[in-house]
Amino acid sequence: MLDWLQNVGKKGLHVFESLGRSTMFFLLILQGLGVALVRFRLTLREIYSVGVLSLVIIAVSGLFVGMVLGLQGYVNFAKFNAEESLGIFVALSLVRELGPVVTGLLYAGRAGSALTAEIGLMKTTEQLASMEMMAVDPIRRIIAPRFLAGIISMPLLAAIFSAVGVLGGYFVGVGLLGVDSGSYWSQMQANVDFSGDIVNGVIKSVVFGIACNWIALYQGYDAIPTAEGVSRATTKTVVRSALAVLALDFVLTALMFGDI
Amino acid sequence: MTDNNDYVSSEPLIEIRDLYFSRGSNQIFKGLSLDIRRGQVTGFMGPSGTGKTTLLKLIGGQLKPLDGKVYIQGQNVNAISRSSLFELRKRMGMLFQSGALLTDLNVFENVAFPLREHTKLPEQIIRDLVLIKLEAVGLRGARKLMPSQLSGGMARRVALARAIVLDPMMIMYDEPFAGLDPITKGTIVTLIKQLNNVLGLTSIIVSHDVEETLSIADYIYVISDGEIIESGTPVSLRKSSSEWVQQFLNGYPDGPAPFHYPAHEYIEDLLVGR
Ligand SMILES: Nc1ncnc2c1ncn2[C@@H]1O[C@H](COP(=O)(O)OP(=O)(O)OP(=O)(O)O)[C@@H](O)[C@H]1O
Ligand SMILES: [Mg+2]
Numbered sequence: 001m002l003d004w005l006q007n008v009g010k011k012g013l014h015v016f017e018s019l020g021r022s023t024m025f026f027l028l029i030l031q032g033l034g035v036a037l038v039r040f041r042l043t044l045r046e047i048y049s050v051g052v053l054s055l056v057i058i059a060v061s062g063l064f065v066g067m068v069l070g071l072q073g074y075v076n077f078a079k080f081n082a083e084e085s086l087g088i089f090v091a092l093s094l095v096r097e098l099g100p101v102v103t104g105l106l107y108a109g110r111a112g113s114a115l116t117a118e119i120g121l122m123k124t125t126e127q128l129a130s131m132e133m134m135a136v137d138p139i140r141r142i143i144a145p146r147f148l149a150g151i152i153s154m155p156l157l158a159a160i161f162s163a164v165g166v167l168g169g170y171f172v173g174v175g176l177l178g179v180d181s182g183s184y185w186s187q188m189q190a191n192v193d194f195s196g197d198i199v200n201g202v203i204k205s206v207v208f209g210i211a212c213n214w215i216a217l218y219q220g221y222d223a224i225p226t227a228e229g230v231s232r233a234t235t236k237t238v239v240r241s242a243l244a245v246l247a248l249d250f251v252l253t254a255l256m257f258g259d260i
Numbered sequence: 261m262t263d264n265n266d267y268v269s270s271e272p273l274i275e276i277r278d279l280y281f282s283r284g285s286n287q288i289f290k291g292l293s294l295d296i297r298r299g300q301v302t303g304f305m306g307p308s309g310t311g312k313t314t315l316l317k318l319i320g321g322q323l324k325p326l327d328g329k330v331y332i333q334g335q336n337v338n339a340i341s342r343s344s345l346f347e348l349r350k351r352m353g354m355l356f357q358s359g360a361l362l363t364d365l366n367v368f369e370n371v372a373f374p375l376r377e378h379t380k381l382p383e384q385i386i387r388d389l390v391l392i393k394l395e396a397v398g399l400r401g402a403r404k405l406m407p408s409q410l411s412g413g414m415a416r417r418v419a420l421a422r423a424i425v426l427d428p429m430m431i432m433y434d435e436p437f438a439g440l441d442p443i444t445k446g447t448i449v450t451l452i453k454q455l456n457n458v459l460g461l462t463s464i465i466v467s468h469d470v471e472e473t474l475s476i477a478d479y480i481y482v483i484s485d486g487e488i489i490e491s492g493t494p495v496s497l498r499k500s501s502s503e504w505v506q507q508f509l510n511g512y513p514d515g516p517a518p519f520h521y522p523a524h525e526y527i528e529d530l531l532v533g534r
Contacts, residue, residue: 122363130360133320134422135349136377 022218032144042145050111051153057110062161066168069093074177083179087188090169095201099162101249104208108241112216116237119220120230147213154209155202200256211244273298273462279328288314290486301456301463303477306484312466316432321345353423353431359415361407368403371422393421413444430462437469470509
């Protein structure tokens with residue numbers, strides 16, 4: 001019993017300790033963002049590696065998700081003779097939910113894990129320590145540009161995901177199943193609201209971007225500096241980012257669309 | 261000790277006073293006090309795992325001592341602000357045991373890194389400075405290679421070029437000779453000596469390579485178990501009456517220095533579970 005209590009206490013302390021450390025880490029990144037803006041070339045390089053290199057997986061996934069939405073939507077709308085509403089259905093699902101959420105999940109797997117492994121290895125090979133000894137703050141020089149790059153990339157990736165998805169839905173709905181092309185687009189145009197839907201979708205993806213990059217960079221920076229430690233940290237990044245994205249999505253959806 | 265007179269005459273750059281440090285339950289330093297004098301090569305020797313690397317990290321302010329003080333030029337490394345610590349570090353070079361080159365930059369950019377971070381020099385001058393330092397370590401021809409394409413010894417020489425590119429006042433070498441062939445070892449020995457004499461650097465060398473260290477150090481501390489066992493010039497050290505020091509310098513397998521990490525009785529350990 002005492003052992004058990006001691007164990008719970010120890011675990012609890014550990015959780016609070018790492019909460020504290022990651023919060024401190026976040027504040028330090030925010031301080032370093034100035035440098036990432038001034039030396040924007042550093043950030044641009046990272047936008048290439050987290051954003052541009054994620055384009056293929058995002059576009060392909062967006063296409064398939066859009067096609068599935070087109071098919072499912074058509075099958076169900078056809079029961080009520082409401083096929084013209086397919087465009088609204090596809091666009092709203094993508095812009096409000098699937099675009100930001102699936103992009104967040106894919107980003108955690110594609111870019112987040114890579115960030116954790118990169119930073120973790122830099123720690124393991126003493127590159128971060130040697131930078132500190134050269135009077136260069138690794139949080140400003142290495143972490144902050146990656147963080148900023150991730151936050152810039154995420155909404156753009158989500159927008160690309162949604163756009164490709166709308167085309168995928170069009171291809172299946174209009175191209176294969178014979179929904180009227182004009183009503184697909186005009187219904188979409190009339191019913192998707194810029195501030196209500198698009199802006200909220202962008203807000204979601206920015207929030208997911210902050211969460212995913214914070215988790216990925218912190219896990220790398222805090223990794224135990226061995227091969228095993230880095231591999232564990234990479235796994236944690238993917239699992240925690242996925243959970244964070246889904247949980248935050250619920251909270252944000254409730255705030256934005258829940259009328260509560 | 262007449263041969264110490266020369267040593268004592270120059271003033272200390274680094275003063276360590278009553279330093280305590282531990283890793284978990286492992287007490288690494290128990291009240292260490294010593295001076296490192298300006299313009300000289302000071303060597304630290306001691307068995308693996310006694311905390312030599314740890315000592316360099318304490319001097320560089322990367323680790324905080326439990327108790328005690330480290331003064332560099334009269335400033336307490338642990339009491340100054342982060343920005344003053346960074347100012348201080350610009351004038352300290354450190355050569356890591358592994359080299360610790362930045363793996364996404366090539367050799368040239370690695371050496372140029374401190375210049376690009378801390379100065380606004382024009383490209384042409386950066387190029388000249390980097391080439392001068394690379395020439396000094398004999399790797400001007402390797403400037404386009406990536407760190408993954410270098411051998412261990414080459415990586416260490418690039419790291420050395422990087423450590424001196426800002427013309428520091430002192431430089432700390434962690435195991436500069438480990439794993440090098442005799443020729444490269446010889447060049448590094450000469451290089452350290454030259455840098456020390458020509459640039460007027462203060463050098464700290466941590467190493468188990470007895471001959472190399474004795475040949476370049478002006479003063480040597482032998483540490484074990486968190487304490488200084490012996491200190492002196494190479495000449496006086498060789499004459500030391502301490503059995504421990506004789507064992508270490510000559511590499512006798514048997515003697516007062518334990519080769520084993522503290523453990524239970526061997527026989528008992530083997531019998532566990534029978
Ligand atoms: N990050 C760490 N966490 C816990 N213990 C550590 C850590 N780094 C070093 N130690 C312990 O501190 C002690 C001193 O380590 P240090 O690296 O300073 O030794 P060293 O004298 O440089 O050895 P070597 O000559 O083999 O490089 C060792 O006993 C080691 O087990
Ligand atoms: Mg060491």
